[in-house]
Amino acid sequence: MPSLIEHIDFHGQPALHLVTAAGARAIVSLHGAQVLSWIPPGGEERLYLSPLARFDGSAAIRGGVPVCFPQFAELGPLPRHGFARTISWSLTAERSGKDFALVTLTLSDSDATRALWPYPFWAELGILIEDSRLDLELEVENTGSEALEFTAALHTYLAVREVEQSRLEGLHGYTYHDQVDAGRTRRDSGDVLLIEAETDRIYHDVKRPLLLREYDRSLGVNADGFSDVVVWNPWVERSATIADLPADGFRRMLCVEAAAAHRPVRVDAGESWWGRQTLVAL
Numbered sequence: 001m002p003s004l005i006e007h008i009d010f011h012g013q014p015a016l017h018l019v020t021a022a023g024a025r026a027i028v029s030l031h032g033a034q035v036l037s038w039i040p041p042g043g044e045e046r047l048y049l050s051p052l053a054r055f056d057g058s059a060a061i062r063g064g065v066p067v068c069f070p071q072f073a074e075l076g077p078l079p080r081h082g083f084a085r086t087i088s089w090s091l092t093a094e095r096s097g098k099d100f101a102l103v104t105l106t107l108s109d110s111d112a113t114r115a116l117w118p119y120p121f122w123a124e125l126g127i128l129i130e131d132s133r134l135d136l137e138l139e140v141e142n143t144g145s146e147a148l149e150f151t152a153a154l155h156t157y158l159a160v161r162e163v164e165q166s167r168l169e170g171l172h173g174y175t176y177h178d179q180v181d182a183g184r185t186r187r188d189s190g191d192v193l194l195i196e197a198e199t200d201r202i203y204h205d206v207k208r209p210l211l212l213r214e215y216d217r218s219l220g221v222n223a224d225g226f227s228d229v230v231v232w233n234p235w236v237e238r239s240a241t242i243a244d245l246p247a248d249g250f251r252r253m254l255c256v257e258a259a260a261a262h263r264p265v266r267v268d269a270g271e272s273w274w275g276r277q278t279l280v281a282l
C-alpha cells in the first residue's frame with residue numbers, strides 16, 4: 001500500500017490520518033495542530049492520549065503533542081500555555097512519498113489572537129512521519145513592524161508502559177527550574193531521571209539528545225532550536241485535580257517537551273524562528 005493522507009473525523013474533530021508504506025501512522029487534529037497518535041512501523045502507540053480527553057473544542061485536548069504558543073505555562077498574562085492549542089489551524093500542504101507522509105498546518109493572527117497578544121505573526125507546524133521517526137517543526141514569522149517575544153513548547157505526552165520503570169537519560173549535569181519546589185534552581189546530578197513523585201522541571205540549554213528507556217523498548221528524543229526541555233508528570237495528588245486525566249493516567253505517560261521557556265525567543269520584524277522535536281522509536 002502506498003503512503004497516504006486521509007481526512008477523517010476523530011471524536012467529532014476534523015483530523016488527518018497519515019499512513020506510510022512501511023506501516024507508520026499518525027493522527028493530527030486541526031484543532032490546535034495537535035498530533036494525537038503516532039504509531040511507528042511495528043504497531044505500538046508511542047503518544048499518550050487521555051481516555052478522558054475532551055474533543056468538543058472547549059479546552060485543549062489532553063495528550064498527544066499540544067503546541068504551546070505564544071506563552072509557555074503561566075510565564076505571562078495569556079491563558080495557560082497560550083492560545084495555539086485551543087484554536088483551529090489551517091491545512092496548507094500535504095505530501096506523501098514512498099516512505100513518508102507530511103502535513104503542514106498554519107496559524108496567523110486574527111482579531112481573537114490580537115485581543116490576547118497584539119502581534120501580527122504567521123506560524124507553521126510541519127508534521128512528518130518517516131520510517132520510525134516523528135518530526136515536528138514549528139516556525140514562527142514576525143509579520144509585524146516591531147519585535148515580538150514569545151515562549152513556546154511542543155508539549156509531547158510520551159506513552160510509557162509504567163512510568164516508574166522508565167528511565168530518562170541525557171539530562172545529567174544540566175540546570176533546571178524545579179516547579180514543584182517553588183521554582184528553585186537545581187542541577188541534575190543523577191545518571192538517569194527516574195519518575196517517582198510529581199515532577200515538573202524546566203531544564204535549561206539542553207544540548208544532548210535524550211533517551212527514554214523502558215524494559216523492552218526505547219525512544220530517542222532530539223530537539224533543535226528549542227533551548228529547553230520540560231519534564232512533567234503530575235503523579236497522584238496533582239492528577240486528582242486534572243479532570244480530563246484518569247486516576248492511573250499518570251502511570252502511562254511522561255511529558256518530555258521541547259521548549260523555549262526560561263528565556264523568551266525574540267523575533268525582529270520580518271524575521272523568523274524555528275524549533276524542531278524529533279522522536280525516534282528504537
Ligand SMILES: O=P(O)(O)OC[C@H]1O[C@H](O)[C@H](O)[C@@H](O)[C@@H]1O
Pocket residue numbers: 060073080081155179200201230231232255
Ligand atoms: O494542564 P495543562 O494546562 O495542560 O498543563 C500541564 C503541564 O504543562 C507543563 O508541563 C507545565 O510545566 C506544568 O506545570 C503543567 O501542569
